[in-house]
Each structure stands twice: as C-alpha cells, then as structure tokens.
Amino acid sequence: MDYVNLGRSGLKVSPLCLGTMNFGPLTSEEDSFAIMDRAHELGINFFDSANVYGRQAGRGATEQIVGRWFAQGGQRREKTVIATKLYGSMGDWPNEGMLSALNIRRACDASLKRLQTDYIDIYQAHHVDRDTPFEEFWEAMEVLRLQGKILYVGSSNFAGWHLAKAQETAKQRNFFGLVTEQSHYNLLTRTAELEVLPAAQDYGIGVIPWSPLASGLLGGVLRKIDKNRSAADHMVRELEKHRDKIEQYEQFCDELGEDPANVALAWLLTRPAVVSPIIGPRTMEQLEGSLRAVEIQLDDKALARLDEIFPGHRTAPEDYAW
Template sequence: MDYVNLGRSGLRVSPLCLGTMNFGPHTSEEDSFAIMDRAHELGLNFFDTANVYGWKKGEGITENILGRWFAQGDGRRERTVIATKLYGDMGDWPNESRLSALNIRRACDASLKRMQTDYIDIYQAHHVDRRTPFDEFWEAMEVLRQQGKILYVGSSNFAGWHIAKAQETAARRGFFGLVSEQSHYNLLTRAVELEVLPACEDYGLGVIPWSPLAGGLLGGVLRKIDKGRSAADRMLTELEKHRDKIERYEKLCDELGEDPAHVGLAWLLKQPAVTAPIIGPRTLEQLDGTMRTLEIELDDEALAKLDEIFPGHRTAPEDYAW
C-alpha cells in the first residue's frame, strides 16, 4: 500500500477511505467486523464515520459498532485513522445539533464513548453552520485539541468561501486549521471543481470525495441491469437523465478492459487535491474488488475521453470570465 499525506498534514493515510455508513442499517455487525478486519489486511488504515450514521436519532449505531470492533484489541484502534463527523440532530433539544461550542463538546464526548477510544484522529464538521461564527467553532476545537480528544479538524460540504473563511480565522488564532474536506465529487457531479478544489489545493486540504460512484450510476449499472439485477426506482430515474453518458462511459470502460466502478475511483485519484475517495462496500467481495482501483493507470487519452463524456469545470475565476 502506497500511503499518502492527508493534505498538508504529516498524517499518512491509505488512498482509499473505508466508509462505514452501511454498518448497521445494511450490513450486520458481524459482517461489518469482517470488512474492517479485511480492510486492515489489505492495508487500508483510513475509516470514516459520523455520529448520525445508523439513522436512529441519538443512538450512534455505526459508531457503537466501531467501538465494539476497536474493543477487540489486537491493534485495531492503533492501526486505524478514524474520522468522524458532527452536525446532524442527535436529539430534540436545541443544542443537540450543529456547531455551537456546547454541541461540539457534548458530541465529541459522546462519540469518544461510543467508539471506546480516547481520541479522534480527524473531527469533521458534517456541514457548515451558518449560525455559528468560526471564532466560536475554532475555540471549541482548540480546547478539544488541548485536551487530547482530537488531533485534526476537517470539514464536509463546505463551499470554497467557507473554507477560505475557516482557514483565515484559524490562521488569525494561530491554529492549524482544516486538514481535509469531504465533498460530493464524481464524474457526474463536478461542481466542486469551480472553487472548492482550488481552495483546498491552495490551503492544503486533502479532499475526501463522498458518493464517488454517484450512488451506483458509475458502478456498471447498465451491465447489472442487463444481467437481470434490479435497481432502485431513484437510480432508474437518475439513469434516464444520464443514460447517454452512462452508455458511453460503460463502452469506454469495456475498451479499457476495466470495471466502471474502478475507473470512476481511479479518475478521482488523478484529480488535484484528492487524497482518498470514500468506498462503502457491503460485502468482502466488493471490498476486495475495489482494490483493483489502485492498479489502474489512466493515460491522457483515457482522461480526455472521460472529460468529453462528463464535461468538468475550469477553476474560478476562469469559468466565469477568461
């Protein structure tokens, strides 16, 4: 495994990040344990979760699964760079969500307890909180860092100007600032190329793309339908919007002799500032297959063809002016 630095930090992580959102709702605890053990065997050391995962308000189901896995010992926690997130509702009272200093303190302590760990490697804001000033956000994160409860701070779903404001506020306070940004980014969804990616590159944030296969549309959906596999109504609706592009994409993948899912992930790894796309395998077989991604080398011709099928953006301000 060729590990990479997360943004400008000295933290070394695998170039694929194991997403745990399926753990609990779609993947049993036993299977989740097996997937995480296999991830370590394959050299994946970077796991992502969130306090709301499990989707039962306040229960933190997925973090609890991680905690019970860590509790088995044998170096599981020590070998894992764990990133979790806060922002969403964990209760019905006013301060059980968002990024106030009060919720940051309480949410961190609750995540630590659920995951049975003394510290969180990367503590991420799941969304920007327009009602909380960045000075308050950073003061709360600085306290957690001083207490040894977190090591790094990341963001998710921030706009480019949010990243700039967060970093400038952190710099004014003499704090290291954000090291990562989780963004919705894939061949079909490329809006972050306008300002988010340039901001991350300039400020030294590692980008962690979520939904890297567009909810399965870039994972060989037409091949699967041709083989008689069913697809959710929502995916079929999206497929009809983009059928021409998906047909051309899967044809190109056939020419390359590669699985569409692996090509989509390999493309992301070629993009500026991207550190590690988040993969969400439901089975060991899916996890093992995804490792092929790290062996694919897309040449300039293949990259140009992908851009032709899925036009991207030039960076700001060029996309707006010249």
C-alpha cells in the same frame, strides 16, 4: 499500498477511505467486523464515520459498531486513522446538533464513548453552520485539541469561500486549521471543481470525495440491469437522466478492460487535492474489488475521453469569466 499525506499534514493514510455508513442499516455487525478486518489486511488504514450514521438502526449505531470492533483489541484502534463527524441533530432538544461550542463538546464526548477510544484522529464538521461564527468553532476545537480528544479538524460539504474563511480565522488564532474537506465529487457531479478544489489545493486541505460512484450510477449499473438485477426507483430515475453518458462510459470501460467502479475511483485519484475517495462497501466482494482502483493508470488520452463524456470545469475557479 502506497500511503499519502493527508493534506498538508504529516499524517499518512491509504488512498482509499473505508466509509462505514452502511454498517448497521445495510450490513450486519458481524459482516461489518469482517469488512474492517479485511480492510486492514489489504492495507486500508483510514476509516470514516459520523455520529448520526445508523438510520433505522438508530443514530449513533454505526459508531457503536466501530467501537465494539476496536474493543476486540489486536491493535485495531492503533492501526486505524478514524474520522468522524458532528452537526446533525442527535435528539429533539435544543443544542443537540450544529456547531456551537456546547454541542461540539458534548458531541465529541459522546462519539468517544461510542467509539470506545480516548481520541479521534480527524473530527469533522458534517456541514457548515451559518449561525455559528468560525471564532467560536475554532475555540471549541482548540479546547478539544488541548485536552487530547482530537488530533486534526476537517470539514464536509463546505463551499470554497467557507474553506477560505475557516482557514483565515484559524490562521489569526495561530491554529493549524482544516486538514480535510469531504465533498460530493465524482465524474457526474463535478461542481467541486469550480471553487472547492482550487481552495483546498491552495490551503493544503486534502479532499475526501464522498459518493464517488454517484450512488451506483458509475458502478456498472447497465451491466447489472442487463443481468436482471433490480435497481432502486431513484437510481432508475437518475439513470434515465444520464443514460447516454452512462452508456458511453461503460463502453469506454469495456475498451479499457476495467470495471466502471474502479475507473471512477482511479479518475478521482488523478484530481488536484484529492487524497482518498470514500468507498462504502456493503459486502466483502465490493471491498476487495475496489483495490484495483489504486493500480489503474489513466493516461492523458483516457482522461480526455472521460472529460468528453462528463464535461467538467477545466478553467476553474475562473470558469464563469471570459
């Protein structure tokens, strides 16, 4: 496994990030433990979570599973770069969500307790809070940093101008600022290329794409349907919108002799500022299969063909101008 720097920081992470969102709702605790153990065996040291993950199992359930896994010892915590997020409401009372200094303090302490650790490697804002100024956000994060509760700060779902404003405010305070941005980015959804990626590249922010397989559409969905495997209703609807592109894509992957899911991940690893796409395996098979992505080398011809199938924004951030 060739490790990469997380943005402009000196922190080394694996080129694939293990997403834990399915742990609890879709993947049992026992299977989640096995997947995390196997991830370490495969060299994956970067895990991502969030305080709200858990869905029907309950908000916070996913962090609790990761925490109980850490508690088993065996240097599980020491070998893991753990990222988690705050923003979503954890209750029905005021100030149990968003990015106020009060919620940042409370949410961090609660995540530390659930994760059974005394520090979080990367503490991320799950979304921009339009009602909280960046001055307040950074002051609260600085306090956590001085207390030793967090090491780095990241963002998620920020626009390009949010990244610029966050970084300029941090610079005024002589604070390191953001090291990561989690963005919705894949072959089908390339809006991030307009301004998020250029801003991230300019400020030295590592981009961590979420939904790299477009909720399964880029994971060989047509092959699965041909094998009489059922697909969720929402996926069927999305497939009908993009069927022509998906058909071309899967045919091209056949020509390459590669699994569509791995080609989608490999493509992301060629993008500017991208550090580590988030994979969200529900099974051990899905985890182990994804490792092929870091070995695939897409040449200029292959990249050009993917751009033909899924046109992007090649002149960003001036894409809208003449």
